[in-house]
Amino acid sequence: MSELVISNLHVEVETESGPKEILKGVNLTVASGEVHAIMGPNGSGKSTLAYSIAGHPKYTITSGSVKLDGVELSTLSVDQRAKAGLFLAMQYPIEVPGVSVANFLRTAKTALSGEAPKVRTWVKDVNAALEKVGLDGTFAARSLNEGFSGGEKKRNEIAQLELLAPKFAILDETDSGLDIDALRIVSEGVNRFTAPGDRGVLLITHYTRILNYIKPDFVHVFVDGRIVEEGGAELADQLEIDGYDKFVKAAKVDA
């Protein structure tokens, strides 16, 4: 049983006119076996939450904490956070020219597990993981994300999720820009990941569409840098009908 505990998290980003607070006290606990959806309008700070937990240098945690099984993540380096069991599927996966998908995956797996994966089974595992998300074997030899379509990049993120098997995965708008087939394939990958029941997922999304394929245990509405409403899957249905307007207006009144 693992736990990702976010407590009173405040995060700043450097802007031209000085530091700007984006996250204004986020509290959230994700236990293994749970899927939490974070939904909110553009600019509400959803992606900032994802990136600051993963340790992106652009974001500064000014107060609060993020603990994974009691280990404070905010003092760890980016790669140490991954070793602690965290995975971030990015909205815009980065292209790394000249580094093959196969080489990248082997290096990551070696770093995470502390030993090189067995060559014979590993190649099979990689090909199987790519195949499951609809990427043929040629992708293993291609430069990481270079020249991949938007959908192929997202599928590649999910293949990594499957191979690297973290304790907690944050999916940052993994559904954005996907056509219906890709959305289904990506969702199936996430469901395979959670199936063993000992992994947690923080699913960040703007739209309810992906929730037709991935059933959340909890839905959190995120507005202006904090969670303003929480509920079960039915909250997403209500958002589908009413939109975020009500929450945005309420947040303005509070501010």
Added chain:
Amino acid sequence: MTVTTAVPNVAEAVETVASHLHPVASFDLADHPIPSGREEVWRFTPLRRLNGLLDGAPSAAHLNWSANAPAGVIRSELDTAAAIALNLPAPVDRPSALAVAQAGGAVLYDVAANAELDEPLVIEVSGDDPKATVYGQVIFRIGANASATIVLRHTGSVRYLSSVSLLVGDGAHLNFVGLQDWAADTVHLGHIGMRIGRDARVRTVAASLGGDVVRLVETAEYDGPGGELEQFGLYFVDAGQHIEHRMFVDHNQPSTRSKVDYRGALQGKDAHSVWVGDVLIRKIAEGINTYESNKNLVLTDGCRADSVPNLEIETGQIEGAGHSSTTGRFDDEQLFYLRSRGIPEDEARRLVVHGFFVDIIRRIGVADVEERLLAAVEKELELVVGNPDSVTP
């Protein structure tokens, strides 16, 4: 500033283009005075570190040559006049003019027309005296429709002025790899001049890792339409090193192609790289396509990368012409992405630099040369990012 003078009453408009970018090519030493350092083509080069090398004092010193020549390659020696009579691309600067004038003759490697070399011609050149001045002239002549891979590797210590000519016949294929693996005290100033036949295809790879001062000028011109040239290069410049690559592609024939892709990494105080890429598209050169790119990765403080792409276009009737130049530090987003998968920072940096160069290295097409070069790049990286085996925590 470009001045074009059309010669009147010539049916096929011949033109001469005067430009500061590409000084007049000439075998006559008098056309190449000792540079002061204020000349456009010399302003980046640390002349003081040449210690009078350009005075041109005679020297009988030689480099050690060993060649692994496959069947179909014929070696001969020519006196200077006979060499020039082969219609070589003329020297474009004083070092190459001196190399021709003082070398006392040239070595010629001939690949007969229609020959297809099974194995690369590998020439190892090495010096053992950092004070010795050596002049060298070598010519590779690839007959029509022949196909050849040539590797010219430089090692050791010397002060070397060189002239290399690549005469590529109609329809021939040449893959030419030049490796500057010099010791840290070497000064090498050289010219590689190529003449590309009708429908011929030439690929060159230049890799410069060693040496104190290395300045290579590569020039290309076409003997007929349809010729294709690809030039790749990589350099890894350490503290105090000066590595300079100057390219000049003269599109003097229609429907010719050129592509240049040079990449360098710099690390350490006063590491200095220079890349100047000039492309001239003459009036006659309709339907050509050219693209030049130079990328520099600055790994530490205290380095300097000069990158100057130039295009001179005399006709708009072309397929395409472009260039790009980028110089920057590590891409934070790339490092973040790799590290977010558990890869430690050292290892992530190593992967990025490796990836930066591997696109160039894989163009070499000679497996053991590719492996050696990858190993050499790895070794350079150990200096800056620590032990490459630091995968395990």
